[in-house]
Amino acid sequence: MDPVLLQSPVTAQSAGLGIFLEMNFEPVLRESVERFLTGINSEGFDFAGFRSVLSRQLQSSADPPIEIVWLYAAAGYYESISARSSVGRVRVARDLLQLLSSCSAAVGGTKCIALTAPAVYDLYQCAVEDGLVDEKTLAEIERFSEAILSYLSICSGHCKDLEGINTGLHSSFLDLVRVWTLRRSADEGSLEMFFPLVGDEVRKRFVEKERCGIGYLAGVVIAEAFLLRLCLKVKAGGASRKGLQKELVVWAVSSITAFSNRIFFGNVCYPDPFLYCLCQLIDM
Template structure:
């Protein structure tokens, strides 16, 4: 099912926005309450939280990462069936990418890139499933082409974000990163599973009590960089042509990303 760029219908008049520490505290409390809600995947239980986090986003010109992350997660879970076949799932991830990029249009480069972590997680899962198949059917072959196309599109978006000047947002997450992972992927998924293409050391740093948004953005760039390499290696072209192509692409991309943590 397509994931539309939607906002809750029949929204009440916006509340007076919270500011400063009160705003951060309210978001943190709402995330914890969402995690405690039983059967949180039921649409009837998600609706109030969807409305609340939509209002969190609308109350600031530069929304917090958490407000966009949770709103996108709830929207995705409402519209997407995880049991769909790969082609339908990658279509849903495309719409997720559009939703997140739309919601973060007023955010700085680091936050805009860091918000793509769930997109990388979902597209990686589809890619792994397809790698385990022989890709004999037309739909499976098309799904793999769509995976590669989406990775290219996300990398292009990151380059555009980086061209804003490569600034660091200079901010930390309000909520614990593992809480955000749980909202996205469930309580049985840790940072190592959510960020499968980086080391345990990197996952441990992201999972610390205070996570820097710029560092998370660097992790997202690294994951997409490695995912692009993996997809190219499995493309079947000759080793010599592959090496030349990847060298040219890698050098151009590394200089374009402009993320301090990615270089590190």
């Protein structure tokens, strides 16, 4: 089993987060995002110094905003991929999940799930990158996608009442999505790239509904991880068409049933016809 799954992401002790009074992160976040977007394309960007500043912000709160954690992780991520060959890309994605899960050790299950969005996105990119996916790498991607789903299932089991999680995302959320898609998207289509597998109606809510909640983001992350695993199963093939269809139905029903996230069923699956049809299989 993946090392990241050996302990509960909720009960684990976080080495990096102290218990301090809450502070207003908005000004720091806005300034840091602008600095990152400006400096990332220039030579000699000081990743270590940038992370050091954000590390102090993380340590100032027991429950820092998702956006601060994502920006801190992005600095380490971009530094890693600039120093590694394509062979190590899946490893970078694994390290990213490890970092994100360690930053969520002191918070509830819903936020744990939401925080993993960059890792799910990056694994998808590993799977579709030209010239990267040989047979060995694809097997590694499949194992990691299964590990992510298992991790999200553990987190989901610690979500007591997801419909009551109304904590809004910060106004800089879309800028953080842009940070993560910067390498592959020069235009404003960042949401479509960051959440490539869910439908347009699901993505639109991040733009149209003010301060979309963390609970909704968690539901979208589960859907993305689920659909990625499903796509990889289809791609792997090996069985007859009929046998593969049967295996996929059994696997899809058991996987969806494992998640207690009601937002995944109500707000994410319903607008997406494919996911909605799969969910109906549970009642058959």
